[in-house]
Amino acid sequence: MSFDYEKYIRPGKLPHIWCPGCGHGIVMKGLIRAMDALGMKKNNTAIVSGIGCASRLPGYIDCCTLHTTHGRAVAFATGIKMAKPEMQVLCVGGDGDGVAIGGNHFIHACRRNINITYLIMNNNIYGMTGGQFSPTTPTGAKASTTPYGNPDPPFDIAKLAIGAGATFVARGTAYHANQIEKLLVEAIRHKGFSVVEILDSCPTTYGRRNRFRSVVEMMNNLKEIAVSVQAAEHMSPEQMQGKVLTGVLYRDNRPEYVEEYQKVIEAAQDFAG
Amino acid sequence: MSKIAFLQGNEACAYGALYAGCRFFAGYPITPSTEVAEVMAKELPKVGGKFIQMEDEIGAMAAIIGASLTGVKSLTATSGPGFSLKQENLGYACITEVPCVIINVMRGGPSTGMPTGPSQSDVMQAKWGTHGDHPAICIVPASVQELFTETVRAFNLSEKYRMPVTVMPDEIVGHMRERIEIPEPGVIPLTDRTPPSVEPEEYKPYDTRFGDVPPLAAFGSEYRFHVTGLNKAEDGFPTTRAELVQQEEERQMRKIEDHIDDIVSYEEYMLDDADVAVVAFGSTARSARFAVREAREAGIKAGLFRIITYWPFPEKQIAGIAGRVKAIITPEMNLGMTFHEVMRCAAGKSTVSGIFRVDGEPINPGQILDKIKEALR
Ligand SMILES: Cc1ncc(C[n+]2csc(CCOP(=O)(O)OP(=O)(O)O)c2C)c(N)n1
Ligand code: SF4
Numbered sequence: 277m278s279f280d281y282e283k284y285i286r287p288g289k290l291p292h293i294w295c296p297g298c299g300h301g302i303v304m305k306g307l308i309r310a311m312d313a314l315g316m317k318k319n320n321t322a323i324v325s326g327i328g329c330a331s332r333l334p335g336y337i338d339c340c341t342l343h344t345t346h347g348r349a350v351a352f353a354t355g356i357k358m359a360k361p362e363m364q365v366l367c368v369g370g371d372g373d374g375v376a377i378g379g380n381h382f383i384h385a386c387r388r389n390i391n392i393t394y395l396i397m398n399n400n401i402y403g404m405t406g407g408q409f410s411p412t413t414p415t416g417a418k419a420s421t422t423p424y425g426n427p428d429p430p431f432d433i434a435k436l437a438i439g440a441g442a443t444f445v446a447r448g449t450a451y452h453a454n455q456i457e458k459l460l461v462e463a464i465r466h467k468g469f470s471v472v473e474i475l476d477s478c479p480t481t482y483g484r485r486n487r488f489r490s491v492v493e494m495m496n497n498l499k500e501i502a503v504s505v506q507a508a509e510h511m512s513p514e515q516m517q518g519k520v521l522t523g524v525l526y527r528d529n530r531p532e533y534v535e536e537y538q539k540v541i542e543a544a545q546d547f548a549g
Numbered sequence: 550m551s552k553i554a555f556l557q558g559n560e561a562c563a564y565g566a567l568y569a570g571c572r573f574f575a576g577y578p579i580t581p582s583t584e585v586a587e588v589m590a591k592e593l594p595k596v597g598g599k600f601i602q603m604e605d606e607i608g609a610m611a612a613i614i615g616a617s618l619t620g621v622k623s624l625t626a627t628s629g630p631g632f633s634l635k636q637e638n639l640g641y642a643c644i645t646e647v648p649c650v651i652i653n654v655m656r657g658g659p660s661t662g663m664p665t666g667p668s669q670s671d672v673m674q675a676k677w678g679t680h681g682d683h684p685a686i687c688i689v690p691a692s693v694q695e696l697f698t699e700t701v702r703a704f705n706l707s708e709k710y711r712m713p714v715t716v717m718p719d720e721i722v723g724h725m726r727e728r729i730e731i732p733e734p735g736v737i738p739l740t741d742r743t744p745p746s747v748e749p750e751e752y753k754p755y756d757t758r759f760g761d762v763p764p765l766a767a768f769g770s771e772y773r774f775h776v777t778g779l780n781k782a783e784d785g786f787p788t789t790r791a792e793l794v795q796q797e798e799e800r801q802m803r804k805i806e807d808h809i810d811d812i813v814s815y816e817e818y819m820l821d822d823a824d825v826a827v828v829a830f831g832s833t834a835r836s837a838r839f840a841v842r843e844a845r846e847a848g849i850k851a852g853l854f855r856i857i858t859y860w861p862f863p864e865k866q867i868a869g870i871a872g873r874v875k876a877i878i879t880p881e882m883n884l885g886m887t888f889h890e891v892m893r894c895a896a897g898k899s900t901v902s903g904i905f906r907v908d909g910e911p912i913n914p915g916q917i918l919d920k921i922k923e924a925l926r
Contacts, residue, residue, distance in 0.1 A: 319771060340774065342775075342776045348608065359619040
């Protein structure tokens, strides 16, 4: 029997706003499958996003959904998680949303290790506003604001997350659709701040400017550059040139923020007698 | 039995919030508001509440909106530069209609300005600071006692009208110490947002069948819904349908416009037979009260109108006063913000003159008394 996406989709909210060939829809499917695999309760799940094409995702999913301001999703989500720790809280959004304007909230959520899963759809561009470069646009790439090629060096989101203290960091691609579900299941199960970066594609504003002739070509590119953590063990640095690691990149156990705050409550109440 | 305490204004503000049932605080340190955060950090966990120091004021404003959506009354506190940073998310709370309270202890500005100097120059920002049309409630207390009770009222108004409310003491009021009476729990009635009465499948977060302030469910309850900062329809989902957008924006303004008398509060002192009225607020109103008393002793019929609710502005009352007195004086620690509002309300019925001070010094009674004498000359 085929998978029933309807279960978590809001009736009447489709068709979505995404362009044909946009990778965001594939990521959404992976998320829905992960939610189903985990048996997540709709009333007990909050999905929070910022602004951008990727950030429109929560509107399509039938749970408690919050479409906030550009870059601030994790900060809103932190309030929800602190105030109601029994809720499962997920954040979703694009690369610009997450690590440009939202970079400060992102690193501090990593540092606190608050039990939230952050799904970043990294298409290396600001899609919604028409293709300006983002902090993950490769150096030299064309964007509407880098007509002569991008002079900026890009961020590695996963390394940023690990450096800032996230305790679960994984990377997948929109080409490897089945893996998205698996990574998200592990991330959501993980206690602490978990980051899942999905390398995504924006044919409309990135592909077009950067000599990808078709959506298929963009997808093939994702397929070619991705190297699993396991496969990479047998590869030389030369062979890894131009490739990106995928799979679970980092896992650690550190005290989780809301649980730590619970100890503060206990200490304060002991103190108060 | 009520409790007598000797508190600083900012501390009283925090205790007022706790009294009102606030159980979540997110903030970022800034002078002269930090004591509010410090008291909340100490007291909230004792009552099972949560305190978080965020990475900046933008995040703090975001966090309190998130927390409030789970049904928990939430507070943030800041001053000038931090209040500027909160503006975008303050607008988000307006359009999504999420109750929350923001304390802004006014210091000199713009920019870093005078971090430890008093000011009353954020009153326009409280109404016009975030972009777009939106309702605004802003309260400007003048004493430590009032910082307590008005913070309670701010929470009540915010819950009742489903919107953010700002409480803005000037630095003098925030930092002064006074004896106050903290009433027993329950003595000041508390308001909670109206929960939905319909079945979960029928629930819409902006359902106008229930009036201009639709019931608000909590995330994590049996109700689930969508919240967006885009213009939205009754069901909470984005819409660009012209008539729906117009209706929704107008409804949000009606929450205030149709309940002005419920929201506006003020104090009158010796105004009945006055020839000259001083219109003032916050610590400046304390100086004004002295000046009015001294003027009376000198045989001058002076009176004081003290603004407590700054937004919505007490237009009707000021217009009434303008029709009865010869002159109105607006002393304020800014360069004429209240002056312009009073001019607008007075509409030529009386003269209006101001005392404007932005040098970090309070306006003293003598200055106001001189102006009272000058105005009647
Ligand atoms: C404060 C603010 N600044 C700028 C914008 C304009 N803006 C909307 S979406 C966006 C970029 C979105 O890019 P990304 O997060 O990478 O998501 P994508 O659209 O590519 O999925 C920008 C700059 C905004 N909405 N708010
Ligand atoms: S502009 Fe790009 S990111 Fe946005 S929907 Fe279209 S393809 Fe997707």
